[in-house]
Amino acid sequence: MITVLTPRKLLDTMSQAVGEAGLPSPLVAGADPFFVLVGTIISLRTRDAVTEVVTRRVLEATPSLREMASIPVEELAELLHPAGFFNRKAVQLKKIAEIVLRDHGGIVPSDRQTLVSLPGVGGKTAAYVLSMAFRIPAVCVDVHVHRISNRMGIVKTKTPEESEKALMKFFPRELWIPLNHIFVRFGQRICLPRIPECSGCVFKGWCRHAD
Template identity: 65%
Template sequence: MKGNISPAGILERMSSAVGNPGIPSPLVAGTDPYAILVGTVVSLRTRDAVTEVVTKRVLKSVPAVADMAAVPVEKLSELLYPAGFYNRKAVQLKKLAQILISKHHGEVPSDRKALEALPGVGGKTAACVVSMAFGVPAICVDVHVHRISNRLGIVKTASPAETEKALMLYFPEELWTPLNHIFVKFGQKICRPQAPRCGGCCFKEWCDYAD
């Protein structure tokens, strides 16, 4: 990144650029750990608007871990459609709920390693759940966070896992949890995967990627 801009200044500029970001889509249908875990799994490879509709529908029909463990996979697939990979997510969510009952007393664990051992839960999902559901500072690195961080030049990394480690060194801990939602909105509106809007971007003087 060219010139001086503080980590907090980066988030402030992004926030101003995107306006009111609303609340993260996995939180729209509920704020208990089970609802957040389901919403986060649904959100993978799925647009926010679809995540919100689908997560509400799933939680209305399958409101608790025990219900998820018992629901037929075919029924769950129907509820999850048109979320990305809805058939695979149906299998994963049912299996995940069965493991929560057999190994975690029917509760969502607050430990990242335990979460990452669940079907369909990778590092990004685990970070989102511990931060949103349990208030544990964590950086949820999705494709937007990875792309924008590298374009700006605040990290030079090849994978989201590397980006997470680098961003944890770059940003102070109090900014870890809000970072994802602001980066995602900035990535949807301005620093898009294709044809980023560099001409009107508030980072064009500093950004390594801008012309």
């Protein structure tokens, strides 16, 4: 049973529980920031399995900003189906490609303020792009991170935005980049959304939810 758990130990333990070393997703590891940005927008309101398939399909068809900017929006929407809000995302992705080409010299911005000014890009997406594409420390709070950190009692928050602020205080800055990936894998395999597998969980006996 775990009795004392520092933030570092918690993340290490979680990473080992899912058999990973906290590396980024194969889909985006070392990828162009454009790939990360596209994949993150597709993932919004979309199941993980669908995100993976759709992102690969879209990036195969439009592997650069220029190709994304020139594809007809209806065609892009077809590629995005069945991702959530695929019609809206088609418009947003095409617009983002046009803006980045026109206003940023074809280089995806690496600062939060400019990123969130792009269509469809919120704080979560910006944090993911900063941390995964540019290796700039940022806490990306998606549904998994928000759910698990509240279940465990690390934070007590109502919104992902509140969780982001609380987690930035809880975890030291050097752990912000791998945090999202580890939490997501843990949420997909053990701390499942509906019925978490608490009986076999390494945090059983420490986690507030399992008591």
